[in-house]
Amino acid sequence: MFEWLPVSGVSPVFAVSPVSGRRGHPLKSQDDIFVLDLASDAEDIQAEFRKFHEQAVTPPTDPNLLYTAQHRVMQYALLVDSEMRNFADAHFAAQDQATTDAQWQRAHADLYRFTEPAKERFAHYQELEFEEAEEFRAALRDYVRMCAFLSSWTIRRPGTTTSGWRAGGPTR
Structure with a gap:
């Protein structure tokens, strides 16, 4: 999933739900979710997701x-x-x-x-x-x-x- 706007509030959290594996392909799992955010900092994303989920992981991206x-x-x-x-x-x-x-x-x-x-x-x-x-x-x-x-x-x-x-x- 691509995010082009800064994360804020509940919308980015619920935007992930269609790809979360619950309503997606039967072979998808929670480990398959990946959000490529092109506008927000990793800390901002973690803070927004922590309000709704126990864990939010934002691994750094390797440009190579x-x-x-x-x-x-x-x-x-x-x-x-x-x-x-x-x-x-x-x-x-x-x-x-x-x-x-x-x-x-x-x-x-x-x-x-x-x-x-x-x-x-x-x-x-x-x-x-x-x-x-x-x-x-x-x-x-x-x-x-x-x-x-x-x-x-x-x-x-x-x-x-x-x-x-x-x-x-x-x-x-």
């Missing part, structure tokens, strides 16, 4: 989480920078050339060939070191989720636009 996750993925040496760059170039070229959804679907299907070398390396690694391969899979999943989360929102300063962006990412 994404880079740490990327490092964890890349330390397995299964992904190669040049292959990823070739995939990205082909993806953006296909996106630029496709004028219909059917063309994009066809172009998108052609992109799978760029992933074959990494898939083969992973399959071989999985045969030799199954546990480590599963650790790589978990690290990659975490990294992808983190990228998806961070790309789902942007902070724009007043007077700026998103003209430098398109559906697939930043323009070059």
Whole structure:
């Protein structure tokens, strides 16, 4: 959950209840709740939540989480920078050339060939070191989720636009 206004009173406490696991997904628990507050100090958030809950935890955020996750993925040496760059170039070229959804679907299907070398390396690694391969899979999943989360929102300063962006990412 994102909070863009300073916390005050009962509203931020009740705003968390839809994601608290009681009314949310059956696999969610109280440990899954995370509020990203972009306007309040940690002490203010704790003070407001303590009025209604016995415990309020405000762990500090590490700005390098994404880079740490990327490092964890890349330390397995299964992904190669040049292959990823070739995939990205082909993806953006296909996106630029496709004028219909059917063309994009066809172009998108052609992109799978760029992933074959990494898939083969992973399959071989999985045969030799199954546990480590599963650790790589978990690290990659975490990294992808983190990228998806961070790309789902942007902070724009007043007077700026998103003209430098398109559906697939930043323009070059």
